[in-house]
Amino acid sequence: MSRVSRHFKNLLKEISFFLFITMDKSTLGPIHYVWFAAVGSALAVVIVVLCIKEYAREWKHHQAIARRLQIKAVEEKIKTLESELPSVNEETRAKHEDRLRMMKMIRAQALAMPVKIQQIQVDSLKRVDRCTTCHTGIEDVNMNAHENPYKGHPGKYLQWHDIEKFGCTICHEGQGLSTDYMHAAHKPLRGLDRPWQKAVLSRYLIQSSCGKCHLDKEVPFAPLLSKGRDVIEKAGCSGCHKIRLYESQEKVGPSLDLLGSKVNRAWLLRWLSEPREYDPSAGLIRPRMPKFNLSKEQILALEAFLMASRNDAALKEPVEGGDPEAGALLFRESRCVTCHLVEGKGGYLGPELAGITSKVSKKWLYSYIKDTHFFQPRTKMPQFNFTEKQMSDIVEYLCEELQGEELEIPEDFENVPDSDKNSGEMVNNGKKIFMDYGCTGCHAKTGIDQGRIAPDIIGLGSRDEEGLEWGNVHGIDKYTGNWVFARLKDPILLDKKAKMPVFPFTEDEMAAATVALLSDTMEDIPSQYIVSATNRNNYPDLPGEFGKLVDKYRCRSCHVVYGDGGWVSMHPLDGEGSEVRKEWLRGYFTLPYTLRPILAERMVNLKMSDSEIDLLVNFFGSVMVLNSIPVEEYTFKEEEIAKGKSLFDKYGCISCHIMGKGGGYVGPPLTTVGDRLTTGWIYEYIKNPRYYETWSLQPDYGFSAEDARALTAYLASCKEVKKDIRISQGK
Amino acid sequence: MEENIKGTSKVKERMSIFPVIITLFLIFVVSASAFLFGMKRFSSTYARTKMEGHSPEGQDPLGDTLSKSMHGLTNVQIAGKTYYEQYCMVCHGEQGKGDGFNAFNLDPRPKDLTVVVKTTGNEAIFKAVSDGTIGADGRFQCPPWGRTLGEDKINVIIAYFHALEESSLHDTDMQ
Numbered sequence: 001m002s003r004v005s006r007h008f009k010n011l012l013k014e015i016s017f018f019l020f021i022t023m024d025k026s027t028l029g030p031i032h033y034v035w036f037a038a039v040g041s042a043l044a045v046v047i048v049v050l051c052i053k054e055y056a057r058e059w060k061h062h063q064a065i066a067r068r069l070q071i072k073a074v075e076e077k078i079k080t081l082e083s084e085l086p087s088v089n090e091e092t093r094a095k096h097e098d099r100l101r102m103m104k105m106i107r108a109q110a111l112a113m114p115v116k117i118q119q120i121q122v123d124s125l126k127r128v129d130r131c132t133t134c135h136t137g138i139e140d141v142n143m144n145a146h147e148n149p150y151k152g153h154p155g156k157y158l159q160w161h162d163i164e165k166f167g168c169t170i171c172h173e174g175q176g177l178s179t180d181y182m183h184a185a186h187k188p189l190r191g192l193d194r195p196w197q198k199a200v201l202s203r204y205l206i207q208s209s210c211g212k213c214h215l216d217k218e219v220p221f222a223p224l225l226s227k228g229r230d231v232i233e234k235a236g237c238s239g240c241h242k243i244r245l246y247e248s249q250e251k252v253g254p255s256l257d258l259l260g261s262k263v264n265r266a267w268l269l270r271w272l273s274e275p276r277e278y279d280p281s282a283g284l285i286r287p288r289m290p291k292f293n294l295s296k297e298q299i300l301a302l303e304a305f306l307m308a309s310r311n312d313a314a315l316k317e318p319v320e321g322g323d324p325e326a327g328a329l330l331f332r333e334s335r336c337v338t339c340h341l342v343e344g345k346g347g348y349l350g351p352e353l354a355g356i357t358s359k360v361s362k363k364w365l366y367s368y369i370k371d372t373h374f375f376q377p378r379t380k381m382p383q384f385n386f387t388e389k390q391m392s393d394i395v396e397y398l399c400e401e402l403q404g405e406e407l408e409i410p411e412d413f414e415n416v417p418d419s420d421k422n423s424g425e426m427v428n429n430g431k432k433i434f435m436d437y438g439c440t441g442c443h444a445k446t447g448i449d450q451g452r453i454a455p456d457i458i459g460l461g462s463r464d465e466e467g468l469e470w471g472n473v474h475g476i477d478k479y480t481g482n483w484v485f486a487r488l489k490d491p492i493l494l495d496k497k498a499k500m501p502v503f504p505f506t507e508d509e510m511a512a513a514t515v516a517l518l519s520d521t522m523e524d525i526p527s528q529y530i531v532s533a534t535n536r537n538n539y540p541d542l543p544g545e546f547g548k549l550v551d552k553y554r555c556r557s558c559h560v561v562y563g564d565g566g567w568v569s570m571h572p573l574d575g576e577g578s579e580v581r582k583e584w585l586r587g588y589f590t591l592p593y594t595l596r597p598i599l600a601e602r603m604v605n606l607k608m609s610d611s612e613i614d615l616l617v618n619f620f621g622s623v624m625v626l627n628s629i630p631v632e633e634y635t636f637k638e639e640e641i642a643k644g645k646s647l648f649d650k651y652g653c654i655s656c657h658i659m660g661k662g663g664g665y666v667g668p669p670l671t672t673v674g675d676r677l678t679t680g681w682i683y684e685y686i687k688n689p690r691y692y693e694t695w696s697l698q699p700d701y702g703f704s705a706e707d708a709r710a711l712t713a714y715l716a717s718c719k720e721v722k723k724d725i726r727i728s729q730g731k
Numbered sequence: 732m733e734e735n736i737k738g739t740s741k742v743k744e745r746m747s748i749f750p751v752i753i754t755l756f757l758i759f760v761v762s763a764s765a766f767l768f769g770m771k772r773f774s775s776t777y778a779r780t781k782m783e784g785h786s787p788e789g790q791d792p793l794g795d796t797l798s799k800s801m802h803g804l805t806n807v808q809i810a811g812k813t814y815y816e817q818y819c820m821v822c823h824g825e826q827g828k829g830d831g832f833n834a835f836n837l838d839p840r841p842k843d844l845t846v847v848v849k850t851t852g853n854e855a856i857f858k859a860v861s862d863g864t865i866g867a868d869g870r871f872q873c874p875p876w877g878r879t880l881g882e883d884k885i886n887v888i889i890a891y892f893h894a895l896e897e898s899s900l901h902d903t904d905m906q
Binding site for chain 2: 003006106202203222476482508511512513656664665700701702
């Protein structure tokens with residue numbers, strides 16, 4: 001035994017020599033040749049293992065299966081074609097044989113295809129993708145029913161974007177060069193397991209990639225992205241953050257100058273501490289005001305600062321004798337609900353009017369309607385041309401019908417003295433908080449302009465997720481998308497000191513906004529791939545008398561006028577002079593009526609003066625015209641009208657349009673369309689509906705010139721001789 | 732190897748072969764097990780099974796919310812849904828049952844699309860949507876959408892018809 005133990009001692013010496021612990025060569029026996037042999041054989045084993053591993057790569061397996069599936073599908077087709085061959089008649093026989101030959105060729109090709117790594121190299125986008133090594137059938141429509149990775153690409157996305165020109169990872173992300181499931185980053189992983197910065201985008205998140213090149217607001221076939229962009233615009237994210245595509249957006253909130261004269265103190269305290277209390281409806285319906293993470297003291301200071309800016313001398317007492325019934329008629333006639341909500345129903349541009357008295361005083365309501373743009377210079381609300389009596393009527397109606405309960409100061413704030421008695425220190429403190437929390441992002445305030453206070457989120461989609469602060473969020477996949485989502489949901493969870501407020505989004509809206517925000521990856525996309533709206537004639541400020549009227553009546557709040565505006569109607573007014581008749585337009589300005597019965601939004605009755613109407617009608621008729629539509633009216637023969645009537649019946653126009661007594665409510669009623677539209681417009685529109693309105697629902701029947709003329713003749717003959725106009729008193 | 736050992740033993744003393752064999756055997760066992768462990772740990776199949784072992788619920792709030800709001804439809808079907816809602820819904824209704832708000836106005840009533848997709852092939856549906864349908868009296872029923880929508884949009888709308896059919900099956904199951 002002792003001999004054996006001695007030998008072990010010898011061996012230990014060998015090991016210590018081998019590990020460079022002792023360099024005493026004298027004690028060395030010949031046994032170190034054993035080590036040489038051991039290392040050599042280990043190396044041999046490693047080489048063999050590597051060879052085996054390389055031979056048994058996953059993609060080879062997938063390629064073999066994919067090829068088998070493809071050949072099987074082709075052979076089935078060949079079989080059916082061959083069985084059909086005897087029964088085929090003479091005419092189609094040649095075609096049939098051609099198809100058979102083609103299928104056989106495809107089979108031969110598939111059989112001869114070598115097993116190899118496939119690679120797509122896209123120089124312009126700086127991508128090299130080997131995804132097709134495993135996903136071999138991606139371009140094959142016949143493979144659609146199979147499971148991944150043998151599946152064909154769904155939809156027509158590859159027909160629109162040639163795979164040789166775009167590759168895969170420009171849309172799907174992940175590591176294009178890898179031919180291994182995990183290394184290609186099919187799943188978002190973190191830490192040591194993370195093979196690549198950006199994992200393959202999940203099912204719906206893929207739509208964010210469309211936004212890399214498609215910079216329009218509406219992206220075709222990517223509704224999530226379009227919705228997200230809409231959310232970002234309406235919520236006014238760009239007030240605080242610099243976001244691509246929204247750099248020049250206006251502030252979404254009202255101006256806070258003179259707030260002290262507008263609202264009462266109790267309302268403001270409640271509003272600052274919980275905006276949802278005023279209107280609990282979630283989503284992008286009003287109010288858009290987010291909830292800030294403010295302490296009681298901060299709210300009081302902020303309130304002191306805001307209430308300090310007032311000008312009570314500007315407020316005027318309403319004239320005596322307001323009649324609420326006349327006001328109610330005027331309220332409906334002026335279509336206030338086009339923009340304002342009343343108990344949750346109506347447009348989204350203006351604030352909720354139900355319970356308005358718990359927020360503002362009668363005096364303010366009257367003064368605001370009287371001098372709208374003095375109190376809110378950038379508002380979307382037009383300056384109505386009401387008489388003083390009418391204003392008094394409508395204020396009386398609002399205060400009586402939409403009365404709200406008188407608010408009391410919330411319990412927590414009761415013991416605090418009225419802000420008027422507060423020292424200047426508190427006001428200064430409030431100003432600091434006002435600036436600190438970025439209230440100026442949404443609200444204008446004279447004397448305070450500090451730009452965007454929050455970090456730029458340009459290139460948010462390309463952020464390295466390892467660098468993101470996750471705070472108290474645990475147990476979720478930590479990739480950039482989830483971070484943005486969590487940030488929108490509850491910023492405090494991620495960062496205790498976050499100043500970002502909680503927005504009243506629904507979860508769907510948050511997710512859609514995340515998709516849209518991730519679309520900006522700051523990648524260098526060559527300009528030939530960028531899809532963006534064509535530059536329209538954009539006049540930010542319209543000149544002259546017309547410009548003054550457009551500003552006074554805020555036409556651009558609803559309509560697109562020379563490339564700007566259009567929050568309600570999509571139809572641009574740039575060619576309106578060629579579309580409608582002058583007499584009709586004059587009548588419509590005097591008393592607007594509903595053109596589309598199903599829409600809640602209608603043209604507002606602005607009570608314009610006759611001279612203003614004259615100016616607008618003349619301007620529309622002479623300047624806002626389309627060159628492609630002739631000025632002269634067509635004249636028609638009787639038989640053309642008769643033919644048009646039969647065509648109108650044949651093509652089922654009455655399904656969507658009202659004509660006479662019956663008809664559908666999808667399109668505008670056509671009973672008196674001859675009074676409204678010019679013959680030139682009717683003809684052009686029937687012939688090619690989407691040329692003038694790309695979003696038009698009017699189906700394109702592909703009418704011949706003769707048929708279109710006949711239909712135009714019939715429609716132009718649909719006139720009403722006499723109109724019984726009922727309007728309220730005073731105009 | 733044995734020769735070497737014998738040769739050197741003349742100089743010093745005889746050395747037993749057993750410790751060497753035992754050591755080599757140990758080295759082999761350790762490296763083999765390390766190799767096997769490594770193969771398992773770092774292979775893609777292992778990582779994938781580990782991934783799939785996770786319960787997906789709650790792991791990915793964004794993905795969950797998106798699929799909830801999209802009702803698990805494919806991207807093609809979602810695109811179809813937006814166009815369906817713009818162009819078809821007024822007559823065919825939200826669920827495709829032919830009960831849109833404009834349906835009362837039409838004679839015959841619009842077709843129940845969940846039935847149509849079961850009985851008619853995709854090519855025939857495409858033709859009907861694209862060229863319109865003409866009744867026995869020679870009047871148009873469904874207008875021809877071919878020129879307005881184009882082939883691609885009609886195809887995604889048809890994909891959504893199938894989603895409508897599936898959801899209607901689901902609804903009856905629920906009942």
